[in-house]
Amino acid sequence: MKVRLSDILEEGLTVTEVLDPVRVRLDTADLKFTAPVGVTATFQQQDDTVWVEVGVAGETQRICARCLEGFGRPYDNRFTLDYSVEGKLDLDITDDVRQEILLSYPVRFLCREDCRGLCPQCGTNLNERSCTHASS
Numbered sequence: 001m002k003v004r005l006s007d008i009l010e011e012g013l014t015v016t017e018v019l020d021p022v023r024v025r026l027d028t029a030d031l032k033f034t035a036p037v038g039v040t041a042t043f044q045q046q047d048d049t050v051w052v053e054v055g056v057a058g059e060t061q062r063i064c065a066r067c068l069e070g071f072g073r074p075y076d077n078r079f080t081l082d083y084s085v086e087g088k089l090d091l092d093i094t095d096d097v098r099q100e101i102l103l104s105y106p107v108r109f110l111c112r113e114d115c116r117g118l119c120p121q122c123g124t125n126l127n128e129r130s131c132t133h134a135s136s
């Protein structure tokens, strides 16, 4: 996502782009985007500083850290980037957008807060049924 600084007018510049999650490498071992990712960026410039308000929206498939089941979840994120653009003609924010998205992932995903996980002894998914191994 690259803009020419001369295109940022007084009222700002809004750019919408669709990122290919594979090409931008947004997927991790337990999160995959299942469709192209929509990014809207609004650029504002004051003197040598540019602020970019970024909104990201997509659909993901995640793997629960407790029960190991896959589950779908929408992805929504908003953040602001700022740059010093002294002496520059253009600005490419793709790498920073990617970093912000990667940093927004939690350490682990849960299909639901009270996911009961797998029985450590027999591997039964305790969300679906119980097993004979008593769990406290």
Ligand SMILES: [Zn+2]
Residues within 6 Å of the ligand: 064, 065, 066, 067, 068, 069, 110, 111, 112, 115, 116, 117
């Ligand atoms: Zn789970």
Ligand SMILES: [Zn+2]
Residues within 6 Å of the ligand: 119, 120, 121, 122, 123, 124, 131, 132, 133
């Ligand atoms: Zn069991």
